[in-house]
Amino acid sequence: xxxxxxxxxxxxxxxxxxxxxxxxxLLGKPANMYYLTGDGRLCSYAMITRDGKVALGVPSTDVKDxxxxxxxDHITGFESEVGMIHSxxxxxxxxxxxxxxxxxxxxxxxQAMMSMFTHPHGKPEGIAVxxxxxxxxxxRIVKDDIxxxxxxxxAEVADIGMRAAVGAVKAGVTESQVxxxxxYAMRNAGAEGFWPTYVASGPRTNIAHGIPTKRRxxxxxxxxxxxxxxxxxxxxxxxxxxCVGQPAEEQTRAYDLYLxxxxxxxxxxxxxxxIADLEKDMHRIFRDAGxxxxxxxPPIHGIGIEFExxxxxxxxxxxxxxxxxxxLEANTVISVGNCGLYTGPWGVRVEDTVAVGKEGPLxxxxxxxxx
Amino acid sequence: xxxxxxxxxxxxxxxxxxxxxxxxxLLGKPANMYYLTGDGRLCSYAMITRDGKVALGVPSTDVKDxxxxxxxDHITGFESEVGMIHSxxxxxxxxxxxxxxxxxxxxxxxQAMMSMFTHPHGKPEGIAVxxxxxxxxxxRIVKDDIxxxxxxxxAEVADIGMRAAVGAVKAGVTESQVxxxxxYAMRNAGAEGFWPTYVASGPRTNIAHGIPTKRRxxxxxxxxxxxxxxxxxxxxxxxxxxCVGQPAEEQTRAYDLYLxxxxxxxxxxxxxxxIADLEKDMHRIFRDAGxxxxxxxPPIHGIGIEFExxxxxxxxxxxxxxxxxxxLEANTVISVGNCGLYTGPWGVRVEDTVAVGKEGPLxxxxxxxxx
Numbered sequence: 001x002x003x004x005x006x007x008x009x010x011x012x013x014x015x016x017x018x019x020x021x022x023x024x025x026l027l028g029k030p031a032n033m034y035y036l037t038g039d040g041r042l043c044s045y046a047m048i049t050r051d052g053k054v055a056l057g058v059p060s061t062d063v064k065d066x067x068x069x070x071x072x073d074h075i076t077g078f079e080s081e082v083g084m085i086h087s088x089x090x091x092x093x094x095x096x097x098x099x100x101x102x103x104x105x106x107x108x109x110x111q112a113m114m115s116m117f118t119h120p121h122g123k124p125e126g127i128a129v130x131x132x133x134x135x136x137x138x139x140r141i142v143k144d145d146i147x148x149x150x151x152x153x154x155a156e157v158a159d160i161g162m163r164a165a166v167g168a169v170k171a172g173v174t175e176s177q178v179x180x181x182x183x184y185a186m187r188n189a190g191a192e193g194f195w196p197t198y199v200a201s202g203p204r205t206n207i208a209h210g211i212p213t214k215r216r217x218x219x220x221x222x223x224x225x226x227x228x229x230x231x232x233x234x235x236x237x238x239x240x241x242x243c244v245g246q247p248a249e250e251q252t253r254a255y256d257l258y259l260x261x262x263x264x265x266x267x268x269x270x271x272x273x274x275i276a277d278l279e280k281d282m283h284r285i286f287r288d289a290g291x292x293x294x295x296x297x298p299p300i301h302g303i304g305i306e307f308e309x310x311x312x313x314x315x316x317x318x319x320x321x322x323x324x325x326x327x328l329e330a331n332t333v334i335s336v337g338n339c340g341l342y343t344g345p346w347g348v349r350v351e352d353t354v355a356v357g358k359e360g361p362l363x364x365x366x367x368x369x370x371x
Numbered sequence: 372x373x374x375x376x377x378x379x380x381x382x383x384x385x386x387x388x389x390x391x392x393x394x395x396x397l398l399g400k401p402a403n404m405y406y407l408t409g410d411g412r413l414c415s416y417a418m419i420t421r422d423g424k425v426a427l428g429v430p431s432t433d434v435k436d437x438x439x440x441x442x443x444d445h446i447t448g449f450e451s452e453v454g455m456i457h458s459x460x461x462x463x464x465x466x467x468x469x470x471x472x473x474x475x476x477x478x479x480x481x482q483a484m485m486s487m488f489t490h491p492h493g494k495p496e497g498i499a500v501x502x503x504x505x506x507x508x509x510x511r512i513v514k515d516d517i518x519x520x521x522x523x524x525x526a527e528v529a530d531i532g533m534r535a536a537v538g539a540v541k542a543g544v545t546e547s548q549v550x551x552x553x554x555y556a557m558r559n560a561g562a563e564g565f566w567p568t569y570v571a572s573g574p575r576t577n578i579a580h581g582i583p584t585k586r587r588x589x590x591x592x593x594x595x596x597x598x599x600x601x602x603x604x605x606x607x608x609x610x611x612x613x614c615v616g617q618p619a620e621e622q623t624r625a626y627d628l629y630l631x632x633x634x635x636x637x638x639x640x641x642x643x644x645x646i647a648d649l650e651k652d653m654h655r656i657f658r659d660a661g662x663x664x665x666x667x668x669p670p671i672h673g674i675g676i677e678f679e680x681x682x683x684x685x686x687x688x689x690x691x692x693x694x695x696x697x698x699l700e701a702n703t704v705i706s707v708g709n710c711g712l713y714t715g716p717w718g719v720r721v722e723d724t725v726a727v728g729k730e731g732p733l734x735x736x737x738x739x740x741x742x
Contacts, residue, residue, distance in 0.1 A: 042580055059579045061667045061713040079667065104482075111477035111485060111502070131482070180558030187551030192584055193567070208430045209413055213563055296432045296450060342432040 004144045006071045009036055010052050016135045023050050023100030025132055026088065026117055029108040031305040032136045034233055039070035045084070045117075046072075047091050055091045057084060085122040098124050103132025134323065137310035141302065143331045147234060148355055151304070151333055153190065154236035155353050155364035157229040161186035162367040165199070165225045166242050175199040175212040178225065186229040195228035195235060195307045205241065205347040208297065208339075219245045222346050222371075228307040235307040237335040238365040239351035247371050254291070254341055255348045255371040261285040262337045262350050265299070269354050269361035271330040275300050276314050278336075286341060294347075297339035303353060304333060332356045333364075375515045377442045380407055381423050387506045394421050394471030396503055397459065397488055400479040402676040403507050405604055410441035416455070416488075417443075418462050426462045428455060456493040469495050474503025505694065508681035512673065514702045518605060519726055522675070522704055524561070525607035526724050526735035528600040532557035533738040536570070536596045537613050546570040546583040549596065557600040566599035566606060566678045576612065576718040579668065579710075590616045593717050593742075599678040606678040608706040609736040610722035618742050625662070625712055626719045626742040632656040633708045633721050636670070640725050640732035642701040646671050647685050649707075657712060665718075668710035674724060675704060703727045704735075 013036060017025065025048040027033050034040030037054060041062065047055040053073045058066045060077030067075060074091065078084045092098070104117055116122070118129055143151070164185035168178045179197045186194055200210025202221040210224055217223060226239040241255060265282045282299050286292060298313030311325035311332060328334070333355045340349030350369050355362040384407060388396065396419040398404050405411030408425060412433065418426040424444045429437045431448030438446060445462070449455045463469070475488055487493070489500055514522070535556035539549045550568045557565055571581025573592040581595060588594060597610040612626060636653045653670050657663060669684030682696035682703060699705070704726045711720030721740055726733040 041582075059667060061718070062578045064715070065575065065578045106482035108481060110479060110481055111475075112504075114482060133483075176558050176561075176563055180555050183558070184551050184555040187547050187554070187583075190547075190585065192547055193582060196564070204436065207433045207436045211412075211564060212558075214561065296430060344435070347432070 004146055006036065006038065009139070010048070010054070013048060013135070013139050014050055014052055016138055017048075017050055017103065020103070020130075020132070020135050021101055022103040022130060022132060022135065024048065024095075024097055025103045025135070027105060027136075028113060028117065029105045029136075031309070032105065032140075034305060035140055037070040037072055039066050041066070045088065047088070047095075049095050049097065053095060055095075057087045057091075081116060085116060085119050088117070088122040092124050092127070097127070099126035101128045101130050103130055103135060105133055105136065106131035107133045140304060141310045141332055142329050143304060143333055143355075147304065148331060148333070150232040150234035151236055151353065151355070152364055154229050154231040154234050155238070155366075157186050157189045157191050157231055158227050158236040158238040158353070158365050159367040160189040161191075161227045161229060162225065162238055162240055165227070166240065166367075169217060169223050169242055169244060171217055171219050171244055173217050174214045175201050175204075175210075175217070175223075176214055178217075178223065179212040182225065182227055186227065191229035191231055193230045195230070197228075198224070198226035200224045203345060206342045206344060207347075217244045220248070222247065222251060222348065224340070224347065224349055226351065233305055235303055235305065236353045236365060237303050237307050237351060238353065238367060239337060239349050240367060240369065241340075241348045241350065241371060243371055251346065251348070252371060254343060257286065257289050257291065258341050258348045259350050259369055262352070266336050266352065266354055266361050266363060269328070269334065269336070269356055271356060271358045272327045273356075274327055275311055275325045275334075279313065291341055291343070294341045294343050295339075296342050299339050300334055300336055301338050302332060303335045328356045330356055330358045375517055377407065377409065380510070381419070381425070384419060384506070384510050385421055385423055387509055388419075388421055388474065391474070391501075391503070391506050392472055393474040393501060393503060393506065395419065395466075395468055395498075396474045396506075398476060398507075399484060399488065400476045400507075402680070403476065403511075405676060406511055408441040408443055410437050412437070416459065418459070418466075420466050420468065424466060426466075428458045428462075452487060456487060456490045459488070459493040463495050463498070468498070470497035472499045472501050474501055474506060476504055476507065477502035478504045511675060512681045512703055513700050514675060514704055514726075518675065519702060519704070521603040521605035522607055522724065522726070523735055525600050525602040525605050526609070526737075528557050528560045528562050528602055529598050529607040529609040529724070529736050530738040531560040532562075532598045532600060533596065533609055533611055536598070537611065537738075540588060540594050540613055540615060542588055542590050542615055544588050545585045546572050546575075546581075546588070546594075547585055549588075549594065550583040553596065553598055557598065562600035562602055564601045566601070568599075569595070569597035571595045574716060577713045577715060578718075588615045591619070593618065593622060593719065595711070595718065595720055597722065604676055606674055606676065607724045607736060608674050608678055608722060609724065609738060610708060610720050611738060611740065612711075612719045612721065612742060614742055622717065622719070623742060625714060628657065628660050628662065629712050629719045630721050630740055633670075633723070637707050637723065637725055637732050637734060640699070640705065640707070640727055642727060642729045643698045644727075645698055646682055646696045646705075650684065662712055662714070665712045665714050666710075667713050670709050671705055671707055672709050673703060674706045699727045701727055701729045
């Protein structure tokens, strides 16, 4: 019916829980709940036991809606935070879990949410707490055919959004208006939403996260556009840099260098390749061309339900409570070109969503790569 | 120059730090950094000392951009998470802070970020850690004239977005397309961004957070539209419920009831009024009309840089590490109508952004309230 089975996902989840020494999971991150049950929303939780029982707690208003979307053994509605805590206590009791270890999402839970999920009125005293981020990442890292198909659709929508954005680029238009055109086109092409849109122009192309402003484009400006539509719960990621009119020669040179490095890196994407090596090779191209000082941040990250997920770059992974990524597995999906070349007065960047094939890359985003 | 002074904000911040027993703040939440320095962005931090020194750490790419936007005594760029931690250590040392208490944002920091901000390579051993959420809420809760003016602009943009959304409502259109029209109009009216747009139709009007889907509107559907544009860093919040064609009689009755309750509640908004009382009175109107079972969640919350901020409803406040709200102060801004009447097959809701005046309410969002 689905082209995959939630039972299989659950089975793999339980294997990973056992390896990690977890007896039960208490999930609050929509992406993780969505993957295991078919529904994920804020202010909700999913409890997964080591014998494969799934209990959901959601706002009482949402019980019917969730019932129609999610797979579960038990579902309960709560009216408030106190009700949420009591329903968690209830499920621990109902499943007979009085000791062992519960896995919580340390990279998602704020301190405030953490104190709810570990509140003495919720969690039995004999239950220890441990980070389950690596379990959920290992579970979700390799995509099945349906996931790849949805990401292909999300990539098509990204291409459509980029066409609209680039079409809107001209002197006098604001960054925010360029974003408006991209978002409007993406929604109408089938996106149910999008992660934050970045449009940065002129000197702002040098910054890491270019939230659109009312800055008006001027002749000669570079414009960096970064889009992340969501289709059927799955994301894609595309970035293009274009120029209002003719780019300066040194801008073209830097752009061509970046594009060459990005494309050479993509060509090396295949099963067994190592992200750390890909990053090192890409950075070496910049350094060899005299741009060693203009590199910032990791150029590759995984993508799926979230627009940044495992495999995370080695530096990030450590602080996200994860091991550095191993060799790429087939049907992992990554984004190549996450960080640009930042020269000071301006920056250039090209990013594409790429599925890892057994023999090579499958590039999902295809909008032309012309400055 | 600004109509307010960052020095005054800093002075008040330091008073609140002293009351709370905090010697230094280490902020990572963009809204808090923005309020105190004029710039707030992801992957950055601001350290505020009790003698009023401000140090910023930002991605090295962003140093120039931040320098132009933010007020600070010291600024540093880092290349990676490790660099970030070392720069924090540097500032503790530079400011001679070896013991005392640092305030961290427990309602913002995930476990993973918490371990960065308290990493032994960053934080001196003699420094204890405490939640600074109540300090930052008390600091930001009363808005100055410039803030009210920006929120008034954000409210005008919300009205424009709602006009576009309601204009798009007809049979055959998807929820996502309605969202597209609203977002496009808001960006073009001057929004630099927006918090998630909710469009829920038919049975989906009964759920708490109606993320737009590809569901097509059908004659007789109720459609709940909730918009939150951002203008100049400040947010507004508006919700309207409309019908595709003619609403059923019981839908009109429930809608009229909700609107009456919301409007009566707004009329009671003034300096000294108590949120808990306002909520109780609003809920009593529903109960008296036989809808006691259809109430969910708190109807009022504060709004400002964030679309949900202090004053938080009493239930939420506890779990956000805050005291329940005191009597409303003049120039606090709240949103009235945050949760609807959820009958099961459908729900109704009307929400407006309201500034608290000395003598009464100043309603900022004004789009017509017709089902």
